[in-house]
Amino acid sequence: MLSLDPKNQAKMQRVWVAETTYHQMNDNHNQQLDYITDENRIYRLEAKHERAEAAAFDRYMKAFDALPKAEQRHYSKQFYARYGYTTLAA
Secondary structure, three states, X not given: OOOOOHHHHHHHHHHHHHHHHHHHHHHHHHHHHHOOOOHHHHHHHHHHHXXXXXXXXXXXXXXXXXXXXXXXXXXXXXXXXXXXXXXXXX
């Protein structure tokens, strides 16, 4: 992802890494739960995964909020063009 202003490039990369990390984590957790049959273990894992995903989402939102508004709009447009769906912050 490219920023409008080069001085914001590191922040833009932080946002992109945080969002893709959140999505990968969510996908991995769902795959793990698909193979478990014990309901007690499913509930424990779901609780653990929810806490980890909430922390990842908070990191993403903190990084996104650190971007200037113009960069936020630019990031959202680039993300939609690249992946075909809107960002989590939209």
